[in-house]
Structures are given as C-alpha cells and as structure tokens.
Amino acid sequence: MLIKQLSIFLENKRGRFSEIAKILGNAGINMTAFTVAENSDFGILRLIVSEPERAKTILKEYRYAVNVTDVVCLECPNEPGALAKAMDAITQAGVFIEYMYAFSFGSGATVVIRPDNLEKCVEALKSN
Amino acid sequence: MIWNETMECMNRQDLQKLQESRLKKVVERVYYNCEPYRKRMQEAGIIPSDINTMEDIVKLPFMSKQDLRDHYPFALMSSPMSEIVRLHASSGTTGKPIVVGYTRTDLNIWNEVGARCFTAYGLGKNDIVQISYGYGLFTGGLGAHGAVETIGGTVIPMSSGNTEKQIMLMHDFGAVGLACTPSYALHLADVLKDSGIPRKEFKLRVGVFGAEPWTEQMRGELQERLGIRAYDIYGLTEIIGPGVGHECEYQNGTHLCEDHFYPEIVDPATGEVLPEGSLGELVFTTITKEGMPLIRFRTRDLTRLTYEKCACGRTSVRMSRILGRCDDMLIIRGVNVFPSQVESIICEMPELEPHYLLIIDRVKNLDTFEVQVEVKEDFYSDEMAKMLELRKKITHRLQSVIGIIPDIKLVEPRSLERSQGKAKRVIDKRKFI
Numbered sequence: 197m198l199i200k201q202l203s204i205f206l207e208n209k210r211g212r213f214s215e216i217a218k219i220l221g222n223a224g225i226n227m228t229a230f231t232v233a234e235n236s237d238f239g240i241l242r243l244i245v246s247e248p249e250r251a252k253t254i255l256k257e258y259r260y261a262v263n264v265t266d267v268v269c270l271e272c273p274n275e276p277g278a279l280a281k282a283m284d285a286i287t288q289a290g291v292f293i294e295y296m297y298a299f300s301f302g303s304g305a306t307v308v309i310r311p312d313n314l315e316k317c318v319e320a321l322k323s324n
Numbered sequence: 325m326i327w328n329e330t331m332e333c334m335n336r337q338d339l340q341k342l343q344e345s346r347l348k349k350v351v352e353r354v355y356y357n358c359e360p361y362r363k364r365m366q367e368a369g370i371i372p373s374d375i376n377t378m379e380d381i382v383k384l385p386f387m388s389k390q391d392l393r394d395h396y397p398f399a400l401m402s403s404p405m406s407e408i409v410r411l412h413a414s415s416g417t418t419g420k421p422i423v424v425g426y427t428r429t430d431l432n433i434w435n436e437v438g439a440r441c442f443t444a445y446g447l448g449k450n451d452i453v454q455i456s457y458g459y460g461l462f463t464g465g466l467g468a469h470g471a472v473e474t475i476g477g478t479v480i481p482m483s484s485g486n487t488e489k490q491i492m493l494m495h496d497f498g499a500v501g502l503a504c505t506p507s508y509a510l511h512l513a514d515v516l517k518d519s520g521i522p523r524k525e526f527k528l529r530v531g532v533f534g535a536e537p538w539t540e541q542m543r544g545e546l547q548e549r550l551g552i553r554a555y556d557i558y559g560l561t562e563i564i565g566p567g568v569g570h571e572c573e574y575q576n577g578t579h580l581c582e583d584h585f586y587p588e589i590v591d592p593a594t595g596e597v598l599p600e601g602s603l604g605e606l607v608f609t610t611i612t613k614e615g616m617p618l619i620r621f622r623t624r625d626l627t628r629l630t631y632e633k634c635a636c637g638r639t640s641v642r643m644s645r646i647l648g649r650c651d652d653m654l655i656i657r658g659v660n661v662f663p664s665q666v667e668s669i670i671c672e673m674p675e676l677e678p679h680y681l682l683i684i685d686r687v688k689n690l691d692t693f694e695v696q697v698e699v700k701e702d703f704y705s706d707e708m709a710k711m712l713e714l715r716k717k718i719t720h721r722l723q724s725v726i727g728i729i730p731d732i733k734l735v736e737p738r739s740l741e742r743s744q745g746k747a748k749r750v751i752d753k754r755k756f757i
Binding site: 310 | 699704707709711733
C-alpha cells in the first residue's frame, strides 16, 4: 500500500535530530520508522509518522524544510526468501528503487520503498 | 516627475559654467578656512587662482578615507563649529569612525537632493513613506527623513528592526513607499509573507533601496517578492548621505546630482582620469558644501559614467550599478572575485533564496572558498542524488562566472542571518602577516 513519508533537510549539526524528536513527541505524533541519508555537509531524514500532514505543518512552523512523498509500504513475513521474492517482482516489472529501508519484529517485516514509478511498483507487488 | 527642472535638466554647457564657479568658490573656502587642505595644496604648489575651469580639477590632490580618519574628529571642517548644526559618522568597523559636519546650508542641500530622488521615484505629498533605515549617526534614516518631509510626503520614522511591527504599521498606515537597505527589504518580504495578510491589503508601491551595493538580479527579486518598483538611491556619508544620486522611472542608471557633487572616474591604481564609459573608481568633489567640503574624494566604488541624455529628460550624468568597492574585491587563489558576481548568479537560480554567505579561509597555504546558500522550499528533495546534483549545478554556474571552484554548502531554510541594516555577506578568516 501507499503511505506518506516526511523528508527533512538537516545540516550536520549537533542536536538537530533530538530537536525534531522533541517537537513531534510534544505534539503527540508517533514515529514508526526513520532513516537518514547523509554526506559530509547535510543529511536527509526520512520519517514515517502517525499523522504526516500535521507533523509537516508543525515542523514548518519551526522552519524545517519538510516535504511529504508517497512511498510504498510492503508487509511481508519475517522469513528467509520473502524479501527476495518481492524484489524479484519489482525488478521484473522494470521498476528502479531510489532507496529503501526495512524493519522487522516477531513474525512480520515492513519494507518502505521509494520507487521511480509508484503505480508500476504497487502493481508488481500486488500481482505477486 | 522632476523636482527641480532648472537644475536637473539644465543644458550641459550652462551646467559646466555653474560647476566651474562653484568649484572655484569651494577651493577658496577650503584653502582659507581649513589648515590641512591649505597645507596639501601648498605641497602640491597650487593656489586657488590656479583653478579656473573644470579641467583644472586634476591639479588638486586626492582625499582618501584615511585622510578623513587622520583628521578625526573635526580637523577637516571648513566652517567654525558655531556654524555646524549636525554631525553624522560612518559605521567604522575598525578604529575610529569618519565624522562629517553639516551647516544649516548643507542640510538644505541634502534635503534638496533628497527631494529630487523621492520625486523621481514617483512619490509626492500625498504619499506615506516608511523609513526603515537606521536613525542615528548613520546618514540613511535622517537623510531619507528630510527628503520625504521636503517633498511634503508623510514620514513614518520606523528606523530598522522590530520587523513584525514594521509590517503591522506598513499595513495599518497604508505606506506607499519603503526606504531601507535591499537586504532588509528581502527580510521584510519574508516576514510580510509569514504575516498571512494578503498583499492586496498593502498600498506599498515603491522601494527606495541603498546603502549597500545591489545587483540588477536583486532588483528583479525584490520587485517580484514585494510587488513594487525598486529604485536605487546612492549616497556616502563623506559626501552628504543618501541623495548623491538616484534612479528615475526608466531604471537605467543612477542620475548624479552633479550641480552639487562633481564626479570623475579614475584608474584606481594610478589616479589618472579615465575617458567616458570606462570602468574605474568614482571620485567626488562637493562643490557647494560648507561644513566639510571634500575635494576629489576617492569613494573606492567601482563604476562607469555616461553623459548621454536620459529618456526622462534629465541631462545629469548617469552612473551604472556599483560593481563593488575596491575594498570589497576578494583575491581568492589569485583570482579577483566580487561578491556582487556571486549575488547575481544566486539571484538568477530559481532553486535558491537570494541570501548567501561567503567564507574565505586559508588551510595549509591554500585558500578555501565556501559559499553558503539556502534552497527554496519546493526544491528540497527526499532523494540524496537530487540534492547532490543541485549542489553540483550551483558549483558549475559559479565556477563558470568567477573562474574558481567554490565549495557550496546547502544550509537549512532561514538559517543565514537576515540583516536589519547593511548585510554582512563575507567572512574572510585569512590572516595575512
């Protein structure tokens, strides 16, 4: 399924992430997953939260550069070969993955995928 | 509109005669009333009667900012202190400031040239003008203030700072004109947008910007963001303050009030006068001032002059945009770089906010050149590749114009300092021993 992901531009400075965590915490918004892409100067924080639009509004008030993007959220069993099967379907469909991240707990796993073509990606996963 | 048609549209031969008679008078004034001037002229072997035509001006020695500092505070006054009714001083960042004294007549001249400026911008007695230049020793605030009062407009003497209140009063009072530095105008534009008050509820129509060099690209940016016509006002504390020159409705060069301030363009290295149209250092002689006239004062500003008649009808000489101050020029890895070059590129790129900071340092005997820029909100991406590509694009654009490779640093929105007065856009950390 498609979900909303927040992306936030951050300079590499001490305390930036802790400030964002505090702002969202105080607003009662829960983080489900996040990942950071970084280079020596800046990073891009990508977040999955309980209320993406409200989180965006609040973070903008604090002058953060926030964007909301649609990403594909794939639920699959936490067992060997499950991810390979899904990736295979995406590759076969000719979809390119810009980036992805995943987490697992118990018997399930969740994969967040940012493909170059959302519809094709969802289609490929559904038909498998 | 033209405030003083007789003077501003005078034919150039008559103007030259007027300038000659005024030059002779001012040379006599400084020679007989001001010890340092008399000494310098004697050293150069000149007496006042040697000066008869405008061509003779080259016989007179130059004055520099350093000369003004050396005679701090009052030694260059050509009037007794009993005649001086006002003092102003330049923002000396190091050491003592430069002090300028005005007689009653000087203040009248200042109001007169200021009135020419604000009239040329299309403002008049029915208009409310918000003055957001700093008031105080700085000439910006009081200079613009006197000018607007002279044309009979209504002054809101805001001074700088307290930006939210600036927006509130601009809205509630229905200000038509805004006078401030271009960098502060940018900041006001941001805060105006944040206020959520629709633009159509403001009457703002004209921006009067000066006190720091700005580019044509910055004009475009300001006109678009504020929905106004943005005009240059030129001035220097040493000469009189804002009002030395102004643009007209054609926005095609800054008209200089040369019946009061006689301009020359000289080679900054040799001091030789250059022909019309050449790029060089602007030099002024104040031919009507009493309190502290300056003879051939070297402004350090680099520009060109044209004597072609302007479509507005004024015959006065026009100056092109100030390329920079000779002192502003940075030499980075042996290449001459003007901050104005960087500014014009940054304002041109749709992905960037018109704010920047240049940081120059020397690491292991090599100059480093960092350019900090803010990306516009819509151009921040969740993809690292796109951000890196943008950084590369900015690097290439700058490199192609300035000739050296800058280290581009993308910073968070609104993290570069918004100035309330003159913007600080260059930090040179190099230590030359």
